[in-house]
Amino acid sequence: MRGKLISGVVLTLTFVTGCTSSVDRVGGEAAPAGSPAGSASPSTPGAPAPTSSGPSAPATRSSSPEAAATRTSGPATRESEIRRTNWPNAVIRSLEFCGESDDSVSFRNGSNGLDVPCRILPGGARPVYADFVTEEPANAPKTEDALVLVELGNPDAARRQALVPVQLSYNGKERYARPVILGDDSSPTGDRVMTFISYRVVDQSVQATVRKLDGSTETRRWRTIDFAGNWERY
Template sequence: MHGKLLVGVALGVTLGAGCTPSVDRQGGDAVPAGSSPGSVSPSASSAPTPASSGPGTPATAGATQGAPVSGTSGPATQVGEIRQTDWPNAVIRKLTFCSESDDAVAFRNGSNGFDVPCRILPGGAQPVYGEFIVEEPANAPSTEDALVLVELGNANAARRQALVPVQLSDNGRGRHAWPAIRGDQPGSGADQVMTFVSYRLVGQNVEATVRTLDGGTETRRWRKADGSGNWARY
């Protein structure tokens, strides 16, 4: 399967349904980790960053060369939990963007180590934190979720990026992914890749500046399409 990805990647995302009713979780503003509210530093990217929407400054991750190099996160509602994740070495279940067959993807030093690798937070990207995933089950211990950038493919071949929502498992220890927001299919050339230049949470929605296949930039927005965590662009 992985050999075919050198010329194009087309992976779907599936999600196992829970047995308890879903509960909408409220999103919130976020600032860079280690900073006080209102002290957001400009991104290192030369690409434009979406403007804030509503009070406060939603989380943002900036990038150059199509991979965010700095990120933001919000004030923790609970110490620990999802923010304690060692993302470069995380094990994430249901991350089918990286693999259609494996139940879990194990990262080591930011990569799953395959010939056609899946990399988490490439280019020094940072996770964005907030309460934005449909909670399942309703008594899950997590009060905060993460949005992380993942890239599938070799740097000199066809690549595809996705924004992946990640939530703690109901035991508070495991991490599992929800349906991803996938970038466009890559073009025929190695440099024809849609990349997420910046991304942030605006309430329960996701907003991103993307670099398109032709090198231009545009703002895209997604909101939840259903209680299973699928996303719809609007």
């Protein structure tokens, strides 16, 4: 299992689709709850990132996860495999949060289609990318990971959200969920739900702005506490 977060990885975020950053491996940020759902398909281009000043430096990433790397005077860095994920139609293994008996959850058009559905990237949320999950064995090739928002429950009933770290298998083809960061339970009647407004990976932690049941917002932080990758709030 991968359990230690790799230090030194800082993920910068923005609410504005298409804004760019000079930091490589830049991801997106969750859109406000209730915003129109957007496609996370990698086929939709976003705004280009600024090019590097070095003659052969790798291209930087856009804050939009769908954006292709911009060209530089040297060869462009190949887009990471995790960024190629078609999230609305992804197959994610070990995602126990969704309550399925199968080993994997298959999303179609953003939902697993059950009576109590699990939806991925609801409300126009976007994935965040960073190399923040430790590879095992230690000499395994480093790969980028993703942090995605998932919601369990019907829109008109009790629902719960979770942030799900997703990593590639060693063959680079399958996507596995790591231990999730749970949002608060909804109100007993289901009319009030805690939502993740934004989230990011900074150094060895996950930081998020959440809207609580009473409508107020606060910033929360989590870090891993063991080799299994479980999280604690601090």
